[in-house]
Amino acid sequence: MLPTQLWANTRRSIFTASLPKNHENPLGLPLNNNRVPPQIPRRGPISGGLPAKRKIPNVKHVVLVSSCKGGVGKSTVATNLAVSLSLLPQRLRVGILDLDVFGPSIPTLMGLKNVEEPGLTQAGALIPITNHGIPTMSMAYLLPPASQPSSSPTPNSDSEPPTNEDTPVVWRGLMVQKAVQQLLFQTDWSAAISQNTSPGLDILVIDLPPGTGDIPLSVGQLVDVDSTIIITTPDILSLSDVRRGVAMFRKLEMPLTGLVINNAYFICPNCSERHYLFGGNPNDERNMFAKGVKAMGMGGDKIVGELPLVVDVGRGGEKGVPYALSGRGVLGETDAGKIWQEVMKTIAERIWGELRARTVK
Known part of the structure; x- marks a missing residue:
């Protein structure tokens, strides 16, 4: 049994509502006094529950x-889906x-390992890397x-040197939530577009981590999502x-657009x-x-x-392509490679069709 004073201090340290200052800005972005940072308020009569989802x-x-399952090729599909959407007519x-x-892989899949830190706009927003x-x-x-x-191998070893993707993020849930909010709402996607017409993106593909924890929950509560x-x-x-x-x-x-079976x-x-x-x-109803x-x-x-199992899909991801x-127009393509590309194109067309339908409504 803990002494009364010690237990009171322990309980206060565990359940206190006060937060360290560094939790408010884990990415270290410059403060922007002209914009109220997104918040996840507690439920109750004062806050009135969660804020409305927004764009x-x-x-x-x-x-x-x-x-919600690791190792199924989610990031690979997300990367190729974004490329396929951009290649539509x-x-x-x-x-x-x-x-x-905690396990970012998009930089490797997009050939952006060990790039320089992204720049900032005058308003303090992150500028995407293209x-x-x-x-x-x-x-x-x-x-x-x-x-x-x-204890690592000598520099002459065949192993690659560590990259920024190898750096662990050792954060508690609240810091993760704050960082996710900053990545969502303090990234200026118009700064990465060189065209003069309609600044910004038509579609943003978000690669979610496995599981049903803080990150997908934060996105589902804060962001107006058009397709999943x-x-x-x-x-x-x-x-x-x-x-x-x-x-x-x-x-x-x-909104759930549907299921993609990878390595089917x-x-x-x-x-x-x-x-x-x-x-x-x-397609076999007797199958479990x-x-x-x-x-x-x-x-x-x-x-x-x-999507069929195609070896070159993984090899392309390792090379950042x-x-x-x-795979488009490569001589000697296998039948599986052609089918893979057609299926991915069909998925992109299906998503774009549903997005247009939602816009009309």
Whole structure:
């Protein structure tokens, strides 16, 4: 049993509402007195609950890419989706926001490893960094390169030196929420567009981290989202996590465009047949995976694409060149590569079609 005074101090330190000053501006952006920073107020009669969802400045449409499961290729799909949207005949202006604060991978996938820290506008907003014609913003751009441990291999080793993506972000939930709000509302997407007409983005693709924690919850509560794409691999283990994510988005009343099955099947180069390596054939009603997809209401036309397993997709990501860009018109393309590109194009067309329909309404 703790003494009365010690317990009172402990309880005060755990449940106190006061916050250190550095929690208010974890990204270290210059203070802007002309704009009230976004807040997540407590529920109650004083605050009246959560604020109304709002648009991200200089962004017409927001598309979320989520999976709630790590290692399913979510960031790879998000990157190639952004490229595919930009390649549509409408010549859309598309950007990518990497909100995976603890494990950012967009810089690697976009060929932006170890870039210089992003600049700031006169108002103190972050200026996105552009490559392949796609402006991007990521937590990794704001971190210093990870230090080389003393026990690491010698410089002559084949291993790559640490990058800013290797630097760990060791933050508690409140600092993460504040950083996410700054990335969302204090990034000037119009500063990355060189065209003189309609400054800003037509579509911002947001790459969400796995899970149903602070970051996706903050986005769902604060941002007016137009479309959500759920990524899964064709196995029951992945689907069990995806099911929780779908339930979360529905609870937040966010629009669900549909499900993308990554690495859905493998096309044999000799027999040209589809082989469902993980057993998850969504078209087979007797399949457990297909039953799970149907049970969570994401079957039928909610399956917006089945991406085949293509080795060059991963290789392109490692080199920083999205396959949707590098694979176009390459001689000697495999049938699987052509199908992959067509499916990704179909997904982009489906999303853009729904965005236009929402605008008309």
